[in-house]
Amino acid sequence: MNKIKVVEETVESKLSKKISFTVKEAKSELEISELTIQIVKDSDLELDFSCTSKKWKINVEVLSDVHSQFYVYQKAENSKIQYNLKIHSNASLQLFKFQMNANKEMMEVRLLGEGASIDYFLKDIAFDKETMDYYIFHDAPRTSSNIKNNVVTTQKGRAVLQVSTFIPKGMKECIANQTNRIINNNEMKNEIRPNLYIEEYDVTANHSALIGRFREEELFYLESRGIDEQQASRLLLEGFLLSDVTNKKMRKEILKSTKKEWR
Amino acid sequence: MHTLEIKDLTVTIDGKEILSHFSLTIKSGEIHAIMGPNGTGKSTLTKVIMGNDSYHIESGEIRYDGEDIRKLSVSERANLGIFLGMQSPIAIEGVSNADFLRTIVSTKEKENFKLFPFIKELDKTIEQLNMDPDMIHRDVNQGFSGGERKKSEILQMYLLKPDMVLLDEIDSGLDVDSLKIVGENVTAYQKQSKCGVLLITHYRRLLEYIKPKFVHIMMNGRIVQSGGMELVDYIEKNGYEKIEKKQVGIGTCIVKEIARHE
Numbered sequence: 474m475n476k477i478k479v480v481e482e483t484v485e486s487k488l489s490k491k492i493s494f495t496v497k498e499a500k501s502e503l504e505i506s507e508l509t510i511q512i513v514k515d516s517d518l519e520l521d522f523s524c525t526s527k528k529w530k531i532n533v534e535v536l537s538d539v540h541s542q543f544y545v546y547q548k549a550e551n552s553k554i555q556y557n558l559k560i561h562s563n564a565s566l567q568l569f570k571f572q573m574n575a576n577k578e579m580m581e582v583r584l585l586g587e588g589a590s591i592d593y594f595l596k597d598i599a600f601d602k603e604t605m606d607y608y609i610f611h612d613a614p615r616t617s618s619n620i621k622n623n624v625v626t627t628q629k630g631r632a633v634l635q636v637s638t639f640i641p642k643g644m645k646e647c648i649a650n651q652t653n654r655i656i657n658n659n660e661m662k663n664e665i666r667p668n669l670y671i672e673e674y675d676v677t678a679n680h681s682a683l684i685g686r687f688r689e690e691e692l693f694y695l696e697s698r699g700i701d702e703q704q705a706s707r708l709l710l711e712g713f714l715l716s717d718v719t720n721k722k723m724r725k726e727i728l729k730s731t732k733k734e735w736r
Numbered sequence: 737m738h739t740l741e742i743k744d745l746t747v748t749i750d751g752k753e754i755l756s757h758f759s760l761t762i763k764s765g766e767i768h769a770i771m772g773p774n775g776t777g778k779s780t781l782t783k784v785i786m787g788n789d790s791y792h793i794e795s796g797e798i799r800y801d802g803e804d805i806r807k808l809s810v811s812e813r814a815n816l817g818i819f820l821g822m823q824s825p826i827a828i829e830g831v832s833n834a835d836f837l838r839t840i841v842s843t844k845e846k847e848n849f850k851l852f853p854f855i856k857e858l859d860k861t862i863e864q865l866n867m868d869p870d871m872i873h874r875d876v877n878q879g880f881s882g883g884e885r886k887k888s889e890i891l892q893m894y895l896l897k898p899d900m901v902l903l904d905e906i907d908s909g910l911d912v913d914s915l916k917i918v919g920e921n922v923t924a925y926q927k928q929s930k931c932g933v934l935l936i937t938h939y940r941r942l943l944e945y946i947k948p949k950f951v952h953i954m955m956n957g958r959i960v961q962s963g964g965m966e967l968v969d970y971i972e973k974n975g976y977e978k979i980e981k982k983q984v985g986i987g988t989c990i991v992k993e994i995a996r997h998e
Contacts, residue, residue: 696810712830
């Protein structure tokens with residue numbers, strides 16, 4: 474696995490030739506450090522932002538016909554990160570992100586060439602206010618976006634999740650899915666703003682949004698197998714955060730965090 | 737020897753009466769079948785026995801081995817040895833069958849839990865139920881067909897080894913082959929464990945594989961007639977309507993109560 478770890482303003486890396494990157498350091502407090510990553514050949518990459526509380530702008534470019542998986546960890550308190558993802562024709566990016574604490578982030582995805590696709594899976598435990606603002610632009614026909622956000626709030630945590638998908642006129646046969654779910658374990662107010670701005674008729678688009686707790690019948694089913702309410706809730710929570718994640722390290726990290734918070 | 741005793745149980749949901757002065761006793765080794773029209777309270781009965789708190793018990797008792805279990809939580813009832821095979825088992829995203837089954841069995845067996853015998857028994861039961869061995873890596877009931885979900889319930893029953901088994905429409909959604917497998921496996925488990933069984937069903941076919949000693953007809957939240965398999969024949973021929981309209985004396989069946997609509 475290729476690795477990039479950001480420690481405050483510096484970047485540590487362990488990369489193959491399939492990935493190139495450049496760093497533009499912030500010159501002053503007001504400036505934003507910038508990391509630009511280019512994926513040249515099929516590869517996977519672990520990106521760790523857990524040791525930085527600085528402002529970062531991350532530019533990612535996946536070249537044509539290249540397929541890539543990203544595993545992103547964002548566990549620092551008060552991180553402010555902006556992502557700009559560019560995906561070229563017939564290229565794909567699967568991005569799995571595990572984040573905790575309080576984050577403010579903006580992500581712009583550009584599907585630039587025909588056949589480009591993004592699968593984005595957010596697994597988030599919000600301990601404080603989280604603001605996620607995502608923009609997905611289908612800039613070419615036959616592009617696909619699948620955005621799945623699973624957020625759990627706890628302690629003072631709350632989440633504002635805005636996901637906007639744009640399909641302009643002429644971008645035929647695009648597929649756009651949004652699934653946004655927030656499970657609240659506290660009494661804080663959460664928000665989901667799912668937006669689908671579609672000007673083309675020939676597209677497939679879905680969205681679903683849920684803010685709430687686990688269903689009574691789910692808990693009843695588990696408890697009827699002899700596990701108590703607390704254990705049943707934890708199992709549902711773990712499942713909610715682990716679904717779709719097959720990467721062993723990420724699964725381990727998620728389980729470590731859920732076990733710590735929900736003993 | 738275990739006994740599940742339901743005495744004069746009246747249950748409501750949102751003020752609507754679902755079970756009305758319902759009484760039934762099931763002992764170890766006995767197989768009881770409850771049949772009845774839709775919406776008559778059959779599934780509610782199994783959920784109330786298991787402790788689902790969506791329902792309100794107005795009066796009556798539920799006793800297991802003499803102990804009043806109304807105040808016990810769902811998991812406490814399960815740990816007494818009561819098992820409910822559900823009509824529509826819930827899918828649990830992100831939790832693999834392997835993790836789920838290991839969690840429930842290790843919770844039950846506590847310090848006696850041993851991984852190797854568990855895996856051995858799991859593999860054996862999966863084969864016995866003619867299930868796809870890969871199901872173990874899939875999420876609980878996620879993307880399962882109706883038949884797979886029901887087999888998964890029976891698999892859990894085998895692993896948890898309950899003394900009192902409630903099966904709510906375990907035959908719905910099963911094709912002919914799966915029905916045979918499920919039916920034969922429930923019977924095999926019952927013979928081996930000598931557990932008590934309460935079957936909720938609409939169809940005779942299941943009862944050809946799991947032969948009940950007692951058949952009860954339920955209407956308007958209570959048992960209106962009890963008997964043996966001859967009662968099933970009567971229902972197949974005449975439907976429930978006639979039972980509702982007039983008292984029938986068939987073979988050895990004992991007429992307990994007639995619906996209040998008569």
